[in-house]
Amino acid sequence: MVLENLFNAAFGWAITISPLFAITFISGALTLLTTIIYKFATDQHLMKAIRDEIKALQQEMKKEKENPKRILELQKTMWQKNMESLKHNFKPMLITFLPVILVFQWMAKTFTPYGNILWSFGWLGTYFILTLLMSIVFRKLLKVY
Numbered sequence: 001m002v003l004e005n006l007f008n009a010a011f012g013w014a015i016t017i018s019p020l021f022a023i024t025f026i027s028g029a030l031t032l033l034t035t036i037i038y039k040f041a042t043d044q045h046l047m048k049a050i051r052d053e054i055k056a057l058q059q060e061m062k063k064e065k066e067n068p069k070r071i072l073e074l075q076k077t078m079w080q081k082n083m084e085s086l087k088h089n090f091k092p093m094l095i096t097f098l099p100v101i102l103v104f105q106w107m108a109k110t111f112t113p114y115g116n117i118l119w120s121f122g123w124l125g126t127y128f129i130l131t132l133l134m135s136i137v138f139r140k141l142l143k144v145y
Contacts, residue, residue, distance in 0.1 A: 035139055046088065
């Protein structure tokens with residue numbers, strides 16, 4: 001109840017404008033917050049190096065189409081690199097998990113009565129579409145890998 005009142009106080013003004021505006025604002029705020037947390041909770045130089053290695057492995061796999069044995073070796077290395085990347089992303093994921101879940105619970109109570117908000121999407125679909133787009137923009141602007 002306390003959190004619900006807090007969220008209503010923080011975002012109630014946006015809902016009075018329109019549910020779509022409110023979800024856009026909330027998804028933007030959450031996406032920016034999580035992007036900043038990811039940027040500072042991970043070693044960005046290491047994450048970029050891993051990403052570059054994975055891209056190089058993908059390019060090499062394209063060249064080795066005719067050699068299934070080599071492709072399996074490359075896939076194994078790529079899998080290891082992906083696991084290393086996931087391991088480094090785990091800390092910021094834990095940091096952002098609880099706040100996002102709490103906001104989602106409030107959003108479900110608040111926006112479900114509005115039905116479809118964006119085209120034929122309810123609040124959750126609208127949130128994910130907007131978050132996906134904003135995440136791409138924020139990660140590029142803040143150089144988060």
